[in-house]
Amino acid sequence: MAPPRGPRGGRGNAHGSAGPGVTESRTAAALMLADLRAGQLLDGAFERRTQPLDARDRRWVQELVWGTLRTRGRLDAILAERVRGGIAKLDPEVADLLRLGAYQLLSMGSVPPYAAIGQTVELTKRRHGIGASKLANAVLRRIDRERETIEPAVPADPLEALAQAYSHPRWVVARWAERWGMDDTRALLDANNAPANIVVRPYGVSREGLAEALQGAGVDAFEVPRVPDSLRLAAGVALTELDAFKQGTFYVQDPAATLVVQYACVPEGGTVADLCAAPGSKALELSRRAALVLASDRNLSRVDRMLDGFGRLDADRLVTIVADARQPATVRVDAVLVDVPCTGTGTFRRHPDARWRLRVSDFAVMGAMQKQILRAAAQVVKPGGLLVYSTCSLELEENDEQVNAFLAEHPEFTLEAPPAGTVPDDVLDNGCLRVLPHRHGFDGAFAARLRRAA
Numbered sequence: 001m002a003p004p005r006g007p008r009g010g011r012g013n014a015h016g017s018a019g020p021g022v023t024e025s026r027t028a029a030a031l032m033l034a035d036l037r038a039g040q041l042l043d044g045a046f047e048r049r050t051q052p053l054d055a056r057d058r059r060w061v062q063e064l065v066w067g068t069l070r071t072r073g074r075l076d077a078i079l080a081e082r083v084r085g086g087i088a089k090l091d092p093e094v095a096d097l098l099r100l101g102a103y104q105l106l107s108m109g110s111v112p113p114y115a116a117i118g119q120t121v122e123l124t125k126r127r128h129g130i131g132a133s134k135l136a137n138a139v140l141r142r143i144d145r146e147r148e149t150i151e152p153a154v155p156a157d158p159l160e161a162l163a164q165a166y167s168h169p170r171w172v173v174a175r176w177a178e179r180w181g182m183d184d185t186r187a188l189l190d191a192n193n194a195p196a197n198i199v200v201r202p203y204g205v206s207r208e209g210l211a212e213a214l215q216g217a218g219v220d221a222f223e224v225p226r227v228p229d230s231l232r233l234a235a236g237v238a239l240t241e242l243d244a245f246k247q248g249t250f251y252v253q254d255p256a257a258t259l260v261v262q263y264a265c266v267p268e269g270g271t272v273a274d275l276c277a278a279p280g281s282k283a284l285e286l287s288r289r290a291a292l293v294l295a296s297d298r299n300l301s302r303v304d305r306m307l308d309g310f311g312r313l314d315a316d317r318l319v320t321i322v323a324d325a326r327q328p329a330t331v332r333v334d335a336v337l338v339d340v341p342c343t344g345t346g347t348f349r350r351h352p353d354a355r356w357r358l359r360v361s362d363f364a365v366m367g368a369m370q371k372q373i374l375r376a377a378a379q380v381v382k383p384g385g386l387l388v389y390s391t392c393s394l395e396l397e398e399n400d401e402q403v404n405a406f407l408a409e410h411p412e413f414t415l416e417a418p419p420a421g422t423v424p425d426d427v428l429d430n431g432c433l434r435v436l437p438h439r440h441g442f443d444g445a446f447a448a449r450l451r452r453a454a
Contacts, residue, residue: 033096052392061166069352073167077152187438200250207218209292248313256445270334275325278302296321335386346444384454390447400436416451
């Protein structure tokens with residue numbers, strides 16, 4: 001017999017037994033936030049910490065952690081008014097535990113207040129002692145009592161007010177407001193706080209065939225604007241449990257990534273190198289047109305996971321390589337895609353930890369790497385061939401400025417728009433691809449097609 005579930009959030013307690021202790025799910029959430037403080041990425045921390053949990057509990061943990069990160073600025077403003085001396089004086093883990101508890105109280109209607117408070121207090125006691133647990137108890141009970149009038153005071157500074165309301169660092173809000181204005185920036189911040197859709201691409205079957213198989217499994221699938229071959233799935237679907245997933249008839253890909261490859265429009269039957277390929281969905285998309293795709297990444301474990309994904313799909317026309325994009329392990333090819341490492345400001349809805357990890361200095365660090373990769377990639381493009389530069393960043397320093405600097409140094413390359421009708425006109429900007437979350441409803445993306453002289 002399966003052990004009984006704890007109150008709205010996992011089976012049993014931190015040690016795996018049923019009872020009044022801390023649920024495994026809440027323990028996993030706390031450990032994930034500790035991983036983020038240690039510099040790890042959210043997706044990897046989630047996979048590692050929730051591995052022992054079942055699908056229902058994994059979804060619960062994801063709702064809690066992603067929601068806490070998306071609303072951290074607002075939560076901090078609420079907590080700051082109820083913690084003597086402010087939240088900054090607290091141990092970072094205690095602050096994170098309070099955020100998790102407050103989010104459950106204020107935003108997770110399925111969690112009874114007694115469970116949100118009691119479990120958070122017990123977890124704080126186990127990890128930081130009786131004094132910290134008393135603080136957590138007092139603060140969370142006050143939040144519960146005052147929930148009807150909980151909204152913090154609105155800062156007088158309009159940028160600070162936006163930053164607090166939408167839980168983004170003020171300096172990020174300021175740079176976007178300077179570029180797009182306050183109304184567009186507000187729309188972008190709002191888009192960043194909406195859960196990302198689950199969008200899949202059929203593989204080895206037609207879109208209609210995949211939709212029929214999903215419908216047979218009780219999964220609703222919907223059309224996707226601008227990317228008609230993709231399907232948006234209803235929220236909460238456990239993808240890995242679907243027969244269609246196990247049979248390798250689809251892979252997950254945000255429409256922005258699909259648009260990057262469609263914009264690239266690599267030559268039919270050519271050889272293409274994807275030099276920053278992991279996790280591999282763009283390489284799969286490239287293989288729809290190319291005769292051979294060389295998919296490389298410098299990280300062995302990422303290449304192994306990519307290879308596993310290709311194996312699940314029984315994909316052909318793909319060869320995986322472990323290689324640094326700054327030193328490509330390939331001869332000259334017809335087309336090269338470099339989806340370079342970047343700050344990822346276009347994926348804040350999917351990776352809410354990234355907004356809190358980002359530093360101003362990251363633009364210089366990433367920019368230097370992007371320049372190195374672009375220069376190296378140019379060396380393996382055949383005369384007359386195509387070099388496609390792309391990012392999931394919204395920032396000019398990583399996009400337009402990188403391309404302009406490259407073209408100034410490499411007169412043998414010119415910017416070339418894709419053939420008419422390749423992608424919708426509303427994602428094209430002076431020959432480049434520019435996808436914006438608040439205008440198109442997808443992740444942010446940028447791409448430029450650079451043609452080498454014959």
